[in-house]
Amino acid sequence: MKVVITSKENNINSLVDPRFGRAAFFAVYDTDTDSIEWLGNDVVDMQHGAGTGAVNLLANLGAKKIFAVAFGAKVKPLLDELDIQMVIVKENQTVANIIALLKK
Amino acid sequence: MVGRPQKIRKIAGAPSVEGFIPKGPRRGRQLRGRGRFRRHEEDIFLLFEEYESIRLLDYEGLNQTAASEQMHVSRPTLTRIYQRARQKVAKAFIEGRVIRFEGGKVNFKAEWYQCTDCESIFNISEKKQEVMEEVMCPLCSGSKIIVYHAADSLMDDE
Ligand SMILES: [Zn+2]
Numbered sequence: 001m002k003v004v005i006t007s008k009e010n011n012i013n014s015l016v017d018p019r020f021g022r023a024a025f026f027a028v029y030d031t032d033t034d035s036i037e038w039l040g041n042d043v044v045d046m047q048h049g050a051g052t053g054a055v056n057l058l059a060n061l062g063a064k065k066i067f068a069v070a071f072g073a074k075v076k077p078l079l080d081e082l083d084i085q086m087v088i089v090k091e092n093q094t095v096a097n098i099i100a101l102l103k104k
Numbered sequence: 105m106v107g108r109p110q111k112i113r114k115i116a117g118a119p120s121v122e123g124f125i126p127k128g129p130r131r132g133r134q135l136r137g138r139g140r141f142r143r144h145e146e147d148i149f150l151l152f153e154e155y156e157s158i159r160l161l162d163y164e165g166l167n168q169t170a171a172s173e174q175m176h177v178s179r180p181t182l183t184r185i186y187q188r189a190r191q192k193v194a195k196a197f198i199e200g201r202v203i204r205f206e207g208g209k210v211n212f213k214a215e216w217y218q219c220t221d222c223e224s225i226f227n228i229s230e231k232k233q234e235v236m237e238e239v240m241c242p243l244c245s246g247s248k249i250i251v252y253h254a255a256d257s258l259m260d261d262e
Contacts, residue, residue, distance in 0.1 A: 065242055067224075080229055087242050088225040101222055101244045 010038040020068040123204040154189035221246035
């Protein structure tokens with residue numbers, strides 16, 4: 001299953017990015033293969049625009065859950081529609097930390 | 105708000121509307137807005153579980169034992185919930201007050217939970233709730249899950 005973690009940088013020791021729509025990077029983590037694909041929000045922005053555009057892109061990649069510190073009110077109905085789960089995690093933790101919890 | 109972890113009460117379906125407004129102006133009080141559903145301190149807030157108790161007992165006609173099983177609460181708890189529900193509805197009816205189903209707009213589509221192990225907060229869509237046996241944390245797979253009530257405050261406008 002593919003899940004998405006918002007990230008400040010494109011490495012797993014980076015902190016989780018607080019805002020979903022304006023996250024610098026999205027770490028697309030595949031729980032089956034234990035692999036990560038990094039998506040820069042500049043690419044996302046250019047193609048789709050912030051927030052709702054990011055949702056569409058991540059949905060196309062097959063993401064089922066999104067881990068972020070906060071979500072915008074506008075993306076909520078869209079995520080519901082696409083059946084993507086929102087998980088609000090504590091701030092000040094790394095992407096690696098989230099992945100470690102997912103493997104538990 | 106910190107409180108005793110609340111057991112998850114299963115609610116089959118969210119109310120189809122946000123609430124009810126009494127018809128006509130109330131004596132001694134100015135009609136506010138133009139039939140707008142604006143929050144007012146005198147409004148009666150009916151919790152989802154209270155709504156559900158009325159739905160199961162009065163609308164579906166279940167007895168209290170069957171209803172308590174459906175809601176995953178003990179019978180005395182259900183009785184308390186139902187009593188509160190009826191008191192609130194009676195008060196709104198007699199005093200001509202607005203009834204508002206509590207939970208906020210967000211909760212009508214999805215309910216929010218919190219994992220007491222990793223403290224993450226997550227939603228579960230109605231579709232998923234129908235097929236799920238028990239709620240598990242999507243992050244740490246923990247099973248100590250409580251209902252999270254203040255999810256609206258987490259949503260900011262981007
Ligand atoms: Zn957890």
